[in-house]
Amino acid sequence: MAYGQTGSGKTHTMGEPLDALSTSPGDAGEGVIGRALGEVFARRAASPEATTVHLSYLEVYNECVYDLLATHEDREPLGVREDGGAVVVPGLSEHDVAARGAADALLHRGALRRRTGATKMNAGSSRSHALLTVRVATASGAVGKLVLVDLAGSERATRTGAEGARLNEGIMINKGLLALGNVVSALAERTEASGAARHVPFRDSKLTRLLRDSLGGSARTYMVACVSPCAADADETANTLRYASRARFISNVAVRHAVAETPERALIASLRKENAALRALAAGGAAPAARVEAADAEALFAARRAQRSAEAALAARATRRATSPSTATAWRGARRRPRRGR
Secondary structure (H helix, E strand, O other): OEEEEOOOOHHHHHOOHHHOOOOOOOOOOOOHHHHHHHHHHHHHHHOOOOEEEEEEEEEEEOOEEEEOOOOOOOOOOEOOEEEOOEEEOOOOOOEEEOOHHHHHHHHHHHHHHOOEEOOOOOOOEEOOEEEEEEEEEEOOOEEEEEEEEEOOOEOOHHHHOOOOHHHHHHHHHHHHHHHHHHHHHHHHHHHHOOOOOOOOOHHHOHHHHHOHHHHHOOOOOOOEEEOOOOHHHHHHHHHHHHHHHHHOOOOOOOOOEEOOOOHHHHHHHHHHHHHHHHHHHHOOOOOOOOOOOHHHHHHHHHHHHHHHHHHHHHHHHHHHHHHOOOHHHHHHHHHOOOOOOO
8 A cells, every 4th residue: 555645646656547548568657556467467367277356446535435346327335344354345346357458447447436636735636545456266266365555645734725525525534544543553562562462443444444454464565655855745754654664563474365165155246247237237238148057046055955954953952952851860860869757
C-alpha cells in the first residue's frame, strides 16, 4: 500500500488505472499495480498447472464501501462482516480474467467510478481509499491473494481550502487514516512485547477491517511512504516517515493457504456466475452462458444427506447415553442394603 499526504504521488506510484489501456506493459512509467498484474499473468502462463485469476475492486468513501466493478449503475453501499474468521464484503463482485488486457479494461472501468475532486493542493485528489484484490487459485487447491491499496492522502483543511462536501470528505479520510495509524502502532507494540496480548482496534473503521488480514494476519506486507520535496510539507513528511518507521516493527508470518473445493463452494461459484450473466442480460447484454451444472447440485445434496445422517447418528447416541443409567449407578443400586429400623 502507498501512504502519504495528498499530492505526494501515491496514485502515480501505485499506477493510474485510467491509463491502464494506454500504457504498454513494461513501460518505465508503469505503476506497482500494472507491474504486479504483469507478473501474475506471466507466472500463470509459465505454470503447468491450471490457474484462475479473479479481480475485485472497491473503494471506501465516507466510511461506506462501494463496488467499483458493479454491473449496474445504481451502486448501493456494501456491508463488511466476518465469516469464519475472515473479513468478507457480501455482494462484492468478483470477475474472472483470462489475460492482462481484460484486467486493464476492468481497472479502467473501476477508475472511472472512483471519486476524485479538486483541492488547492491537488487538482485530481482521490477522495476515497481504493483496494484492488487479485485472487489466484490453482487446480490443486492452493489460493493466493494480493491486495493493492491506494490510500487517500492525509490533508489539512487550512491548506486544501476544502469546504462543504469536500471538507466532510477530508474529515472522513483523516478518520480512516487515524484508525489505520492506531492499528499500526498497536501491532508494532505487540511485536515489541513478543506477542503479548494487546487489543488491536481493527473495528474502528471500514478501512482497517478490510486490511486486517494484510496487516495482522499471515500476509507479507509492503508499504510505500510517499513524501513531497516541498519545504512547506516538511511536517507532513516527518509524520509520514514516523508512520513508516512504526510499520517496520510489525512482524507477520507468511504462510501458504489451501482451500478444499467442497460441493458447496462449487455450487456457490456456479450460482454467482449465473447471477452475473442474468444481470448482464437484464441490462441488455448477451444471453447468459453460465449455468449451474446438475452434477454440482447433486454433489451438494449428497454431501448434505451424508452430513445429516452423521448428525442424526450422533444425536441418537447422545440420547441413549442420557436415558440409560450408567454402570456405576446400577452397581451402587444393586449393592444398596435396606435401612435398619430401631
